[in-house]
Amino acid sequence: xxxxxxxxxxxxxxPGVAAAVAAAMDGFGNCGRGAYQDALSAARVVYETRxxxxxxxxxxxxxxxxxxxxxxxxxxxxxxxxxxPGDHVISTDxxxxxxxxxxxxxxxxxxxxxxxxxxxxxxxxxxxxxxLLRPQTRAVVCTHAxxxxxDLTDLDKIGSFCRSHGLLFILDTAQTAGVFPIDMExxxxxxxxxxxxxxxxGPQGTGGICLREHVEIRPWKTGGTGVQSFLEDQPMEYPTRxxxxxxxxxxxxxxxxxxxxxxxxxxxxIHRREDAMARRFYEAVRKLPGVRVYGNxxxxxxxAVVSLNIADLDAADVSDELGERFQIAxxxxxxCAPRMHRALGTERQGIVRFSWSYFNSxxxxxxxxxxxxxxxxxAR
Amino acid sequence: MREKTEKxxxxxxxxxxxxxxxxxxxxxxxxxxxxxxxRSITAGCGMCWAAPPEARAEVEELIVHERLDxxxxxxxxx
Numbered sequence: 001x002x003x004x005x006x007x008x009x010x011x012x013x014x015p016g017v018a019a020a021v022a023a024a025m026d027g028f029g030n031c032g033r034g035a036y037q038d039a040l041s042a043a044r045v046v047y048e049t050r051x052x053x054x055x056x057x058x059x060x061x062x063x064x065x066x067x068x069x070x071x072x073x074x075x076x077x078x079x080x081x082x083x084x085p086g087d088h089v090i091s092t093d094x095x096x097x098x099x100x101x102x103x104x105x106x107x108x109x110x111x112x113x114x115x116x117x118x119x120x121x122x123x124x125x126x127x128x129x130x131x132l133l134r135p136q137t138r139a140v141v142c143t144h145a146x147x148x149x150x151d152l153t154d155l156d157k158i159g160s161f162c163r164s165h166g167l168l169f170i171l172d173t174a175q176t177a178g179v180f181p182i183d184m185e186x187x188x189x190x191x192x193x194x195x196x197x198x199x200x201x202g203p204q205g206t207g208g209i210c211l212r213e214h215v216e217i218r219p220w221k222t223g224g225t226g227v228q229s230f231l232e233d234q235p236m237e238y239p240t241r242x243x244x245x246x247x248x249x250x251x252x253x254x255x256x257x258x259x260x261x262x263x264x265x266x267x268x269x270i271h272r273r274e275d276a277m278a279r280r281f282y283e284a285v286r287k288l289p290g291v292r293v294y295g296n297x298x299x300x301x302x303x304a305v306v307s308l309n310i311a312d313l314d315a316a317d318v319s320d321e322l323g324e325r326f327q328i329a330x331x332x333x334x335x336c337a338p339r340m341h342r343a344l345g346t347e348r349q350g351i352v353r354f355s356w357s358y359f360n361s362x363x364x365x366x367x368x369x370x371x372x373x374x375x376x377x378x379a380r
Numbered sequence: 381m382r383e384k385t386e387k388x389x390x391x392x393x394x395x396x397x398x399x400x401x402x403x404x405x406x407x408x409x410x411x412x413x414x415x416x417x418x419r420s421i422t423a424g425c426g427m428c429w430a431a432p433p434e435a436r437a438e439v440e441e442l443i444v445h446e447r448l449d450x451x452x453x454x455x456x457x458x
Contacts (some may be wrong), residue, residue: 032395035416035427043427047399063396063449226395227426237449240394 002328002364007147007175007305007355010201014261014359017254021203024253031249032226042249049252050239052259057173057192058183059210066239067247070207071174071195072098077242078170078191078209079103079141081217085110088136090129090167093118093339094146094153099172100339103141112136118343122149122295129161139168144182145175148340148351149295150278150305152176159188168215174198175303178262179271190215199270200262201357202255205248217242265358274304274356277365281354282306284369288376294344294351304356310372311379315350318375322352326371330354384457388436390429390443390450391417397449398427404446405429410438421454430458 003011024045029038031046050065059065068074079102083089091103093115107113116128129140140162145152155171162169170191173182177192178199184192189212196206211217222234223244234244262270279297286293290311296302310318319332331353334341341347354368392398402414412431417424431439433455443450 032398032426035414040414043395043399044402047396047403050396061447063394063400227393227424229424229426231424235393237393237397239396 002326002367004354004356004360004364004368005329005331006357006360007198007303007353008331009197009204010199010357010359012359013203013254014201014258016257016261017202020257021250021254024250028249028253030226031247033246045253045256046247046249049256049259052256052263053194053208053210056177056182056259056262057194057210058185059192060185060213064211064213064238066209066211066242067252068207068209068242069205069248070197071172071193074193074195074207074209075099075141075170075172076102077220078193078217079106080220081242082168082170082191082215083111083138086136087138088112088114088134089138090114090116090132090140092116092124092142092153093343094122094124094143094148094151095337095339096143096147096172096174097336097338098174099141099143115339118340120343120345122146122151122340122344124153126154126157126161129158133165137165137167139170141170141172143172143175144180145303145305146295146337146340147175147305148335148337148344148353149307150175150303150355151295151299152180152301152303155182155187155189162190163188175305179267179274179303180301181267184210184212196251196255196258200255200258202258203251206251206255209242211238219244221245270358273358274360275302277356277360277362278302278304278306278354280362281365281369284366285372288373290376290379291372294346305353307351307353308372309346309349309351310376312349313375313379315346315352318352321375322368322371326367328368328371386433387430387456387458388433388439389418389421389454389456389458390431390439391421391452391454392426392428393449393451395427398429400446401429401442401448404442404448405431405439408438408442410442411435412439415458418456418458420456421452
């Protein structure tokens with residue numbers, strides 16, 4: 001199987017990640033639930049992983065790195081914990097349902113929401129952020145890259161807009177963490193939500209939130225923390241404030257190994273390799289008769305995603321054919337991004353998404369392009 | 381049971397705070413270790429840093445320098 005669905009989850013993982021999870025399962029007690037060696041081993045690795053994430057995202061304090069099960073949980077915690085009825089929030093048409101559904105729920109409870117529209121090629125106009133600004137605007141929440149097209153949003157522009165209007169900037173890094181540099185301080189991002197199993201190349205079931213100091217999120221869950229047991233409320237100190245219940249320290253140990261691999265390899269090296277393969281594929285398929293590729297490939301930087309359709313073929317059929325006949329794994333359908341598909345006009349057809357990781361090869365890329373060429377020729 | 385001796389004890393509001401203390405002390409070669417919080421300090425749970433009394437000044441300096449999330453400082457028999 002040629003795996004080109006890395007935007008859904010990276011596979012395979014770097015060497016050492018699975019071994020770190022297995023070693024943690026054999027060796028760890030419960031993080032923060034005792035001062036004996038096995039519990040301390042877990043607590044130390046969890047803390048070191050906070051330090052790694054803080055360094056990666058330019059978060060000034062490791063204790064402001066909160067672990068969650070995935071980025072959907074991170075975004076839910078951030079959005080429901082920061083926004084109130086009467087507030088106004090600006091988002092974009094590029095968002096995944098992990099942002100959209102919490103926003104729609106907030107909307108029903110009285111938070112006003114506006115979306116910066118995407119045009120028919122999925123592009124946004126940054127002037128629209130200013131146009132949508134209201135006195136009640138409290139925050140901007142948006143993705144760093146569309147999971148449909150791979151196009152990046154401009155963090156410098158949005159961060160500076162937020163800072164100049166006193167807004168919180170909440171960022172979804174699902175498609176970019178571990179590949180593109182993200183610096184909370186420099187880019188003025190208040191809340192970075194991340195998942196561990198995509199670009200960070202750790203295990204599924206890991207994710208988190210990095211917070212700037214003085215960002216006050218209401219805890220959405222309360223429970224055991226291993227500290228302050230006689231307090232009736234959830235302790236308000238980070239990271240404990242948002243971490244009721246046993247942490248996934250086994251998964252976090254895997255994330256620890258993955259983050260060490262990222263640091264050793266270098267984000268720039270990873271990005272260049274993925275980008276070269278995605279652009280190689282794009283160049284091979286973009287002029288094929290009947291093939292339409294979505295997104296902006298003139299951009300200097302973009303996520304390693306190439307999304308396309310062949311003639312009017314159902315994306316699900318194309319993806320199935322790629323899987324069954326060519327053993328190439330891709331993702332068809334709406335990619336949990338309904339507003340983006342509406343903008344692109346692909347609600348009915350869907351899109352076939354190819355996405356690369358550092359561990360793909362040029363040979364795999366060429367085989368995938370050849371498969372598209374064959375299917376496009378057969379569709380004529 | 382061991383004979384009790386005087387210790388300088390630091391408590392924290394989070395586990396992350398306790399581990400940060402351990403890392404700071406190890407890095408600065410300041411003696412001590414993490415232990416369960418004794419009931420003479422609080423009936424909650426969690427870990428605290430127990431150091432020999434002569435390390436108190438160094439530990440307090442680290443707390444300030446590293447902005448550690450400390451709940452309380454105690455001199456007790458442990």
